[in-house]
Amino acid sequence: MLSTTGSEAYGYPLLIRHLLVNVADQSDAEIVSGDLRFSYRDFVDRVTRLAGLLAARGVRAGDTVAVMDWDSHRYLECYFAIPMMGAILQTVNVRLSPAQIDFTLRQSGAAFLLHHADFTHLCDQLLPGLPQIGGVIVMEGAADEDGYEALIAATSPDFAFADFDENAIATTFHTTGTTGDPKQVFFSHRQLVLHAITLAATLANQPDGQGLRRTNVYMPMTPMFHVHAWGMPYAATMLGVKQVYPGRYDPATLLALKQREDVDFSHCVPTILRMLLDAARGERLAPWTFVIGGAPLPLALAQEAAAAGITTLVGYGMSETGPIITLARSAPEDIAGRCRAGFPALLVQARIDTAHGGELLLRAPWLTQGYATQADSDALWAGGWMHTGDVGAVDPDGALRIVDRLKDIIKTGGEWVSSVDLEDLLVAQPGIAEAAVIGIPDTKWGERPAAFLVASQGAQPPDPDQLCAALEHHVTSGRISRYAIPERLLMVDALPRTSVGKIDKKALRLLLAE
């Protein structure tokens, strides 16, 4: 067989730029950011200006450009312009400690920084120690003539984006693992384009009201510095969806934007959902679909959300996975079914490593190929599969359940007890808002569970004996083993959390050790 290739045939590398090839011609939706509104034609124009501006400031292909901002149209412009010019977007986790932010900027070798005025004080402290950062732009409104808006307006929209290798790194950021320094992960253009298309296909094939389609109105509530805001801005922009960027998260603002702009699709960690429901004080919020991730979604919280008109479904992923791996789906009334991690997205291969504690192993076209250090990268990919550190199980319908973190699962009396299961049962009890369970060393049983509890607002502190009696009931029914009854129950005002709102079990272990 003789096949020939046209000498000028276009091979079409998968570049972030290609997500925008036809959206300005097709979409008449707006991108809303605070009081500003942009058409998709405006947006593409501004992305081109931003690339021209950065190029004029000396940014070249291969340079790392760090961004510190709340969720804004400016951040979205950075999501596109920086990779599209061949530079690398570093999304800096602004909730890390100053020392950790310094660490991440240093490790990424950032050559340029764009930051919101809220971080001016912090950057003034850090920049003298980071001489490789050769330029800074403050992401300021039009009033400031040296700010982002004025500079964009003064730049001509004629930057010519060139093609390059689709395997070039497009984005980088650091994980928020609770052990050791944050680890740097990397995503290529190819990976992000494949993530965007596959996510769009997977979300649009969800049952009605459990996904995102072109006609939805999207507002992120997972910060844009956190795993590409779960990749949703890339998918939503490619589709020309109406988007609403809410700035720094404040429950009242989020609720007001939902009502003003008819937002009906968002995503967040359970803590943000909790805050929103508290702030809504019984207000009806339908229609509003939430993809929930980052931590297990307690059934009680999902039910409370449903009562307020919110449809919840869990999505599973992590910093290393770009992040989308699974999405839950079920019949509308089956709220519990959507508290599971759910079904692998298109192209995602998931395997339970039964020989090693049931760890979930993954393959997908968009997983980070490694970290900054070779030893970490080799451990992540040992055996040709990505190790999640999560324990998974598959239900008869094919849906994945995350049983626990491999390091949080409690081995007691020769049995495995899922800390997540136990937290779910505790939160279902009256008067308990939040629960966190860890294992404490026990000479006889190996480990025993200890539970930290936060009482509901205005509720009486729960009675420990009643709680244990309620759990005994689940022992009788076979739901949990008798070893799962916590050895200790501790009331606390709040649970320690990591910078992205996950419960910090390492801090709890230290607390108990003291």
Next chain:
Amino acid sequence: MLSTTGSEAYGYPLLIRHLLVNVADQSDAEIVSGDLRFSYRDFVDRVTRLAGLLAARGVRAGDTVAVMDWDSHRYLECYFAIPMMGAILQTVNVRLSPAQIDFTLRQSGAAFLLHHADFTHLCDQLLPGLPQIGGVIVMEGAADEDGYEALIAATSPDFAFADFDENAIATTFHTTGTTGDPKQVFFSHRQLVLHAITLAATLANQPDGQGLRRTNVYMPMTPMFHVHAWGMPYAATMLGVKQVYPGRYDPATLLALKQREDVDFSHCVPTILRMLLDAARGERLAPWTFVIGGAPLPLALAQEAAAAGITTLVGYGMSETGPIITLARSAPEDIAGRCRAGFPALLVQARIDTAHGGELLLRAPWLTQGYATQADSDALWAGGWMHTGDVGAVDPDGALRIVDRLKDIIKTGGEWVSSVDLEDLLVAQPGIAEAAVIGIPDTKWGERPAAFLVASQGAQPPDPDQLCAALEHHVTSGRISRYAIPERLLMVDALPRTSVGKIDKKALRLLLAE
């Protein structure tokens, strides 16, 4: 910045095999073929057996395996098993003449042939002249012990699919152009995977009832030998959609399957739609969505379909494009809006080359990179864009209209007249079922239009004077120029068609020249 890659990191090549990674675990839908029904688990098992069977018969990676069949589960199995084992699937157009089929088998260098028993006589004629075809399997039911079903049942499902370069050719077939020999086109694994995901994302983001989602029931009505049945079987299989394969197309069978299996999504050329409506004799067919392509969809036909409960929308593409390039979408009642080619699919870049007759030029990640001969490939891709040979125009809403074939557009009196426009106006007249317009040489005007007309079943032959008067009305309204009034109107019993049902204008020009 230091990024490292895990020494065992999985790079995830885009292979056809990866479309099947999780569908058997997630889908409880069936694949129906005549009276046979298979689960997706059965299907994956059978694909693995087929690869094992072909390997045992000597098929190796890089070999071309030709298939001649009507639309069946067996053809679908070939769509997967042959490329998955690294071989090349040749979908043979069984409607070509024996000489042309011989030409395509010879040019592809097919090393193995699977064919339906309907083609035994033809193959007996051709095979002695094609000694490179080293093995044949007849795609026969279980009764025949040397047939496909018996052989599959006797093969163990343990074939181990290996990874290889995603740019390896997966499929090949020949165009059905009306000029010269059929041209061979080629599609790689990467191209077909990108086509499948992007098609799935684009279809699922269509308005309700104008696309395909996981819960639809799909039946092809464009033959599987014709441009991968528009790529729908790959997308539908990846999503785990219920699929119905109807064998050789027969209107009564298609209608019976629609009702028995609740088919609600199909695709076909306008001629098939015409046949179905005639066979349905007023039966309600809702819900049923048809993507229509291969030829312009006359508004009158779309309206007649709507009256029977069928939602039509045009999709535009060609053999060289894999094929999906655009899909129409509009408000449910806007039937005319969906008679346009519509909106470029995700990642598709379309350009109108105004300097050269308004030819539509394309870039997408799944366009054939060339033909069998270098000169043809270079012409296809001159200037780095794929030349469609179609004249396009973009409406204010961003939707593409195909004005005509570049070679069919008629230049008369210094003006361009679209043969397609004129056909549309003629078919809208009472008593006319089909129309085809060509340009005839004219010493004074350059060209003048001539129209071939087929009268509606049972209708009086139309009066030429009345027809011309009706067209004059469109001249007055400004819809067409006065040069567009045909010089000649010829009634014919039927229009000559190509092997895939397109009107053969080359034959009409010859007819008129005689």
